[in-house]
Amino acid sequence: MPPAAAEPLTPERILETTEEVLRRYGPTKATVVDVARALGVSHGSVYRHFPSKAALREAVTERWLARTEVRLREITAAGDRPAPDRLEAWLEALFDAKRHKAGDDPELFATYTVLLAENSGVVETHLAELVAQLGEIIDEGVSEGSLAATDVPAAARAVFDATGRFHDPQYAAEWQSPTIGAEFAAVTALVVRGLRP
Amino acid sequence: MPPAAAEPLTPERILETTEEVLRRYGPTKATVVDVARALGVSHGSVYRHFPSKAALREAVTERWLARTEVRLREITAAGDRPAPDRLEAWLEALFDAKRHKAGDDPELFATYTVLLAENSGVVETHLAELVAQLGEIIDEGVSEGSLAATDVPAAARAVFDATGRFHDPQYAAEWQSPTIGAEFAAVTALVVRGLRP
Structure with missing residues (x-):
């Protein structure tokens, strides 16, 4: 899953990537920063859709x-x-x-x-x-x-x-x-x- | 439950006491020696009925x-x-x-x-x-x-x-x-x- 910041950052894309990150790092380690990095966006962009790690x-x-x-x-x-x-x-x-x-x-x-x-x-x-x-x-x-x-x-x-x-x-x-x-x-x-x- | 070595040492008495000992010490700590002590007998007497801690x-x-x-x-x-x-x-x-x-x-x-x-x-x-x-x-x-x-x-x-x-x-x-x-x-x-x- 290569970073593709050009695509619009939809909640669905964020959640799909979150699942990938969770699969890779496990439930305790995965962070919002990991998700943002995998998407090739800033973590601020992720927080605009999901206000907290708990919400995500x-x-x-x-x-x-x-x-x-x-x-x-x-x-x-x-x-x-x-x-x-x-x-x-x-x-x-x-x-x-x-x-x-x-x-x-x-x-x-x-x-x-x-x-x-x-x-x-x-x-x-x-x-x-x-x-x-x-x-x-x-x-x-x-x-x-x-x-x-x-x-x-x-x-x-x-x-x-x-x-x-x-x-x-x-x-x-x-x-x-x-x-x-x-x-x-x-x-x-x-x-x-x-x-x- | 006072020690009462005069009573015959039946398997049932040993098991009753084992349950008491387990209740008191928890499943990880209770030993055959604890059971024997509670019964006022030697641990050898307990082993005559139950050949190992696992059997007990x-x-x-x-x-x-x-x-x-x-x-x-x-x-x-x-x-x-x-x-x-x-x-x-x-x-x-x-x-x-x-x-x-x-x-x-x-x-x-x-x-x-x-x-x-x-x-x-x-x-x-x-x-x-x-x-x-x-x-x-x-x-x-x-x-x-x-x-x-x-x-x-x-x-x-x-x-x-x-x-x-x-x-x-x-x-x-x-x-x-x-x-x-x-x-x-x-x-x-x-x-x-x-x-x-």
Whole structure:
């Protein structure tokens, strides 16, 4: 990634570079000066978009989590598919996204684990968004008669909690196990059956 | 706990004292000599029952886990109760046992967390026993027609995995949350519904 100060300095470019710098230096060492240097700009230019190192770290964490949200939102919004199918596909896409993040680039994943612990507000908003998406799918299933739930938000939260083993980063080490796919399928089937009318 | 060398030195007495010593000195500092001193016997007498410090630590870990198993076994064996009821009662008793262990004596719980990490074989046997008990309940439910499962061991494992938030010590900090009871009830209801015929 060569310095290219001629391109306009957008927040997205700064965040992309921040992720690169975090990957290279690790979460404790990466500074705003490192990010500015990698971009070929002054650190003042970075501060114009992100007023502090904490703000920059928070924004890069948000961006990382938002990638998963966007992917899942597509499934949530696919109203032509029956809700039980969508629910299964959604849970599989979440597990898939998390497993790839953890397995494909373990250093970056470890870096973000540190950032997540620092930015609990961002994480809470992310989890609330995921549970809200589950709630939308369940709600549509209840309307079309393919799912049953007396309290949709509670059911959405229960589905999220019951599948925690397959998205909570605490379990990342187990996602490489040879039996994890079968375990995921069994829990997902149980949970979807639990919402049958 | 005054030294009382006159009583016969049983493995159970040694383990009881080991737990006391661990509670007092913490998992890194407690030695076989400390245990022998608390019992008023020579460390040779302790070694006659437990050939090494590692064996003693393993046995005390087993004993701690066995207490929960025994309590759950009573529910598993209560064949006069319908299987869905027993399943709910079993999950509640497990959560209750874990929550009390974590909340009533946090230092001892932290000590055992260290011991559990050291004795992964003992933990695996314990988890297998718990899943086997769930399997027995589900199997009887299938026989009496109150539950459905095509693969009982897989269903038992799925129930255990789906309720991990309420028994995996990784989540101990969340067990004091004011909403945890409602979350537990929602996941349990979902899981039991998922096994309806």
